[in-house]
Amino acid sequence: MKPIVAGVAGTVLLAGTLFVGAVISDKILGDANGESKESAEQTKIPTTAAAQSAVYAPPSIEEVPDGPMKETILNGYELVNNTHVAADEYVGNQLSCTSCHAGAGIDEQAASLVGVTANYPQYIARSGDVVTIEERINGCMVRSMNGKKFDMNSEELEAMVSYFTYISEGVPIGAEREWAGTSTMKNVPIPDVTNGEELYAQSCITCHAVDGSGTGANTGPALWGENSFNDGAGMARMSKMAGYIKTNMPIGAAGTLTDQDAADLAAYILSQDRPEWANHDKDWPNGGRPNDIMNKEKREQVKNGTIDWEKVLSTN
Numbered sequence: 001m002k003p004i005v006a007g008v009a010g011t012v013l014l015a016g017t018l019f020v021g022a023v024i025s026d027k028i029l030g031d032a033n034g035e036s037k038e039s040a041e042q043t044k045i046p047t048t049a050a051a052q053s054a055v056y057a058p059p060s061i062e063e064v065p066d067g068p069m070k071e072t073i074l075n076g077y078e079l080v081n082n083t084h085v086a087a088d089e090y091v092g093n094q095l096s097c098t099s100c101h102a103g104a105g106i107d108e109q110a111a112s113l114v115g116v117t118a119n120y121p122q123y124i125a126r127s128g129d130v131v132t133i134e135e136r137i138n139g140c141m142v143r144s145m146n147g148k149k150f151d152m153n154s155e156e157l158e159a160m161v162s163y164f165t166y167i168s169e170g171v172p173i174g175a176e177r178e179w180a181g182t183s184t185m186k187n188v189p190i191p192d193v194t195n196g197e198e199l200y201a202q203s204c205i206t207c208h209a210v211d212g213s214g215t216g217a218n219t220g221p222a223l224w225g226e227n228s229f230n231d232g233a234g235m236a237r238m239s240k241m242a243g244y245i246k247t248n249m250p251i252g253a254a255g256t257l258t259d260q261d262a263a264d265l266a267a268y269i270l271s272q273d274r275p276e277w278a279n280h281d282k283d284w285p286n287g288g289r290p291n292d293i294m295n296k297e298k299r300e301q302v303k304n305g306t307i308d309w310e311k312v313l314s315t316n
């Protein structure tokens with residue numbers, strides 16, 4: 001999608017090529033994280049076309065140059081790659097950021113975080129507000145990690161943001177990251193939960209265990225139960241879960257599942273019990289709440305056979 005440069009109240013000339021909107025209208029609407037790219041409204045800091053060409057070429061963690069930033073970047077990498085150990089007092093489950101953002105955010109297909117610091121601050125429809133990168137990390141902390149927020153000036157956030165900035169080298173401010181949002185399925189087929197259960201037993205239990213509790217945050221993370229993400233996480237939505245499975249799983253044979261298989265698996269996984277998010281009613285305060293969030297009510301409906309999948313999947 002070509003972002004439309006609209007609602008720019010002032011522009012600044014940078015390096016002769018790049019125009020950055022200095023004021024973001026507080027009326028902008030739209031969806032975040034590739035959820036509804038049809039929206040013509042600007043949600044990211046607007047830039048001219050010259051800033052749009054972003055190339056996927058993150059530096060590796062082995063190449064961090066010596067100097068005063070090195071320890072902080074390496075600490076950030078550790079916090080992202082081994083979160084439930086490195087920040088155990090903040091994490092409420094057995095996941096690390098790597099459990100979803102594979103390769104500590106460097107893997108191109110699995111919710112890549114390369115270039116993420118060039119895309120924040122950003123308007124996020126779920127929050128109904130402009131969100132900084134620190135706030136976005138805390139969003140994954142309280143939902144995907146079922147844990148607590150880091151303090152705004154904590155060493156943890158400082159280190160993670162330093163690491164994300166390091167792997168975002170060369171991505172221009174406001175660039176469209178073609179590789180972001182690839183894990184969202186646009187049209188999710190009506191799922192068959194029983195088939196999902198069979199597929200799960202065939203292709204997933206070696207790493208994720210029969211009861212979904214997993215074999216380790218970075219070898220086969222918990223997919224449901226108390227050590228998994230809560231139902232306020234992006235991954236608790238059918239479109240995100242099915243898309244992630246289709247693009248990335250099973251490891252070693254990624255890309256072999258059909259959309260239907262991935263939807264069946266997603267429906268089976270998301271109909272199992274998981275921690276509940278207490279603030280569903282505060283999400284999407286300006287409207288646009290998607291129907292595919294698999295909360296407790298929908299899990300019950302799957303169990304008692306009353307779920308209306310057409311309706312659940314109607315906004316995707």
Ligand code: HEC
Pocket residue numbers: 033034080083095096097098099100101111112113116119136137140141144145160180181182183184229233234235240
């Ligand atoms: C259970 C899976 C899961 C875990 C664990 C997780 N995230 Fe996320 N995260 C997501 C999903 C899904 C998105 C939305 C991405 C999308 O829609 O493309 C996201 C989005 C993000 C974004 C915004 C990305 C963007 O392109 O705008 C950041 C930053 C982020 N996560 C950081 C983290 C950090 C840091 C951790 C660990 C503390 C973490 N996440 C743990 C699933 C997860």
Ligand code: HEC
Pocket residue numbers: 095098099100101102103110199200203204205206207208217218219220221222223228229235241244245248249250251252265
């Ligand atoms: C060989 C081991 C392996 C197999 C088999 C496998 N996974 Fe995974 N899975 C992983 C690893 C490792 C991760 C962490 C991300 C990464 O490294 O790619 C992961 C992450 C995930 C995630 C995101 C993390 C979370 O907690 O939600 C989902 C969803 C998932 N797998 C579903 C599946 C499904 C469904 C299957 C079967 C079709 C499957 N996986 C088969 C190893 C495996």
